[in-house]
Amino acid sequence: MKNMEEIRSLEERHIPITETIKAACYYLEESSRIIDSFMKNQQKSDREVQKMFKEHVELNQGKLEKLELQLIENSDILSKKIEETEEKTEKTIENHATLRQFVMENRQMLRKLQSQMKENSEVHSKSITESLEEVRKKIKEISNYDHSKQPENTVDEKIQNNSEIGAAVEISMQTQLTGVENQIKQTDGNLNSWIMKFQQRINARNGGNAGAPRIAYSSIRDVS
16 A cells, blocks of 8 residues: 555655656565465474374374373273272171171070070979988988987988988089080170171271171170
């Protein structure tokens, strides 16, 4: 636009046509040179922009590929961890069921043993009492048969002595039974203590998972 104004200015001042043409050519050449320079700079800028864009794309593509590989690897690791956790959980549940069954069976066996010992004690005590009665009867029979040779007080002493022996035997048997019952209670307490320690180890291994199956001390006592 500025070049055209210069040409019009020359025409208005009545400058010869040849000079006007020369001036026009000069300005056209200058304009062409400026345009060429601009185009070259523009092409250079375009190439630089394309190069930077390509580098940026390649760099990001590499990062994306690494990220994708990392995600796949993490996914595999997570899947493996989940599978291991499920296996441990199933094994823990199975161990809990086995342990509970073991405890129930042992408690039943202890109850049977205690009941049998109590029954044996009652039978034995009854047998001792019956034996004492038999002894009393025999002594009385002997006393009646040979009353002239043996005073009545001697017979009473023998009866008393045999009664004391029977009572001592009965006390001894009761003491032994009490000792066995105490041993059963101690074994029962040791078993419950072992169960609690086993539960604590399981909880520690599961990271204190509140949803993990438990064999509570109170529930074990309820079995008995």
